[in-house]
Amino acid sequence: MVGLGTTYGPPTTTTRTTAYDVPEGVCVRGLYHEDFARILTKDALRFVALLHRDFRNHVRYALECRRDAQRLYDEGMLPRFDPVTRYIREGDWMCAPVPPAVVDRKVEITGPVERKMIINALNSGAKVFMADFEDALSPSWENLMRGQVNLRDAVNGTISYHDKARNRVYKLNDQVARLFVRPRGWHLPESHILIDGEPATGCLVDFGLYFFHNYAAFRRNHGGGFGPFFYLPKMEHSREAKIWNEVFDRAEKVAGIERGSIRATVLIETLPAVFQMDEILYELRDHSVGLNCGRWDYIFSYVKTFRGHPDRLLPDRVQVGMTQHFMKSYSHLLIRTCHRRGVHAMGGMAAQIPVRDDPEANEAALELVRKDKLREVKAGYDGTWAAHPGLIPACMEVFVTNMGIAPNQIGSAKREDAADITEEDLLEKPRGARTMDGLRLNTRVGIQYLAAWLTGTGSVPLYNLMEDAATAEISRVQIWQWLKYGAELNGDGVRVKVSADLFGRVVEEEMARIEREVGKDKFRKGMYKEASRIFAKQCTVPRLDDFLTLDAYNHIVIHHPTVSSKL
Known part of the structure; x- marks a missing residue:
């Protein structure tokens, strides 16, 4: 195999007539780049399409089974052997x-x-x-x-x-x-690759x-x-x-x-x-x-x-x-x-x-x-x-x-x-305290991680730990859980129940802290406000979404016109 070289330029931004060479039923809506075209060859896309067509119904059934199982858990059933x-x-x-x-x-x-x-x-x-x-x-x-x-x-x-x-x-x-x-x-x-009209x-x-x-x-x-x-x-x-x-x-x-x-x-x-x-x-x-x-x-x-x-x-x-x-x-x-x-x-x-x-x-x-x-x-x-x-x-x-x-x-x-x-x-039920510091940390980490994710970074160093989507998900679902059931927080001799008003104030205060920590210029240029909006919405929805990234993914999908797709 021949390597593709050690460097490549930025993605093409000018209008061009070149498009990916695709097999029947496949449409590539991602931005064209010559280096990407060496990956998205007609034969490679044909292989991906074969896998998608062979297994898409199996995947749909498996995901539906997940939803069925979750409905039973929501009704009080516990996972079992x-x-x-x-x-x-x-x-x-x-x-x-x-x-x-x-x-x-x-x-x-x-x-x-x-x-x-x-x-x-x-x-x-x-x-x-x-x-x-x-x-x-x-x-x-x-x-x-x-x-x-x-x-x-x-x-x-x-x-x-x-x-x-x-x-x-x-x-x-x-x-x-x-x-x-x-x-x-x-x-x-x-969502940038369509096979038979649906996302791959x-x-x-x-x-x-x-x-x-x-x-x-x-x-x-x-x-x-x-x-x-x-x-x-x-x-x-x-x-x-x-x-x-x-x-x-x-x-x-x-x-x-x-x-x-x-x-x-x-x-x-x-x-x-x-x-x-x-x-x-x-x-x-x-x-x-x-x-x-x-x-x-x-x-x-x-x-x-x-x-x-x-x-x-x-x-x-x-x-x-x-x-x-x-x-x-x-x-x-x-x-x-x-x-x-x-x-x-x-x-x-x-x-x-x-x-x-x-x-x-x-x-x-x-x-x-x-x-x-x-x-x-x-x-x-x-x-x-x-x-x-x-x-x-x-x-x-x-x-x-x-x-x-x-x-x-x-x-x-x-x-x-x-x-x-x-x-x-x-x-067995976990033991330990729920605190205001815990609520603040969840909020601060969740917003900062999502802001980085929206701008293309999925592994983020925060407070001497490497955060990824998994730790951001813990922050999100824990806040949602505490909000839904009015969890009581302890700390500094004060007991307070988590409420929408309390969470709203915490978001405002932690956003101000983030701005101080990262600097006003970086804060202004970043996606912190959009991340805060998405994260707060995900924490307060009546029914918990399965994944934070499913909702956020729609914010990073960018379709580009294609010339030679063969649908």
Whole structure:
């Protein structure tokens, strides 16, 4: 494969007669750019269209099943293990052996598919880099297509980046992390590509374009005959894993590679999915390399699932850690499930970022990371996540010290105590205080993250933590929950109930604080007022929306005229 070059100019803004060469039934309404056209080839779009047509009805059914389940939860039902699939949970089956190329995953780094980020992450010393089209990326047309260009260059080893401000050129080292790619969730459309007159399924666009252009070079250069490798987000039921398994089968057949070449790790980041872990692995058993403890989205999902349950109000989000009984139970059951089936159990995200101007605060942050990673490795995890290259040495030291030369703990950490984890353990109500400071932090973080997202940035450093869509979602749904049920806040000796008037005042006051913190000029030029409007609306709607980004996505879709579409 030939790389697409190391740099490219800004998207074309002048009127032109050139358009993407598309197959029958496909229309590309995103801005034309010559580099993007090398990704959006006629054959690549034909492959994406094939996947969309083959699986769109399966996806629609799965999403309708989600809505049906949520209606039952709203009426008081609790998630449970499915008695129909008990034979799967109690069976002795195993997943396919882990490929040698990814047998050691002690530390993984995650981040968006931005060019400099990809280079730094691959060079970071981590075992794996998860390039993210999902929670860490604002899915603008330019971000998505540039991401595909960047990944193609990375797979081919031709990627570089010239930082003009620092007069520095970034290139890949001789030894780099293994590359995994996370497409968007099933629920997100790609409105810049129409197939048979409807928006394409976003995750099939992400997967399809990346796989089509890179599978041969990836397997040759990076996967040892296996791969590409993926992370799969936001699933709630094994029927969704079955769709992915069939997508992989279809892609392998089209490419003419062996069945089971593609491998994927599933993020267990929704409350319903924790009751489906065995079933999810079973559906993907020929393509699986494990499960990941996606704890931030899991907290978001807990609130969303129990949006109709006034007795399940969460405390401040900073208090919902892995020591909460329902979180600890979920973590241990995930480890036992993975190791019983012969695949990796991956730990959660260390969201701290280096504090460059305060050595004492920086060391305190690193110590929190070390304690969290020590908890994970002793629990039996095979690896963990970090959000910043600066955390890799600390995370690696903890895992290497406690695991020695072993590449993973699949054969040694059985977690037999997790065999006794019950539905009640997984659903135990969280404990902790709800405070005015918690309400203010949720408001401030939610607005600032959304303002960045609307202007093209999906991974945002705020208050020494790396925030992404998952943590913004926690902020949103927690405020919604507190408003709906008039939660009582404590702090400074004052008790007050959350109300629309109180929230309105908090929004005004936190907007003033944001303006002070970022500066008047940046505040004026940014999307803070629009973000505040969207965020406040999402927090006060009578019925909780499933995802903040679904509503916000409409604000970043820009259609451009096309000349040669073939509808």
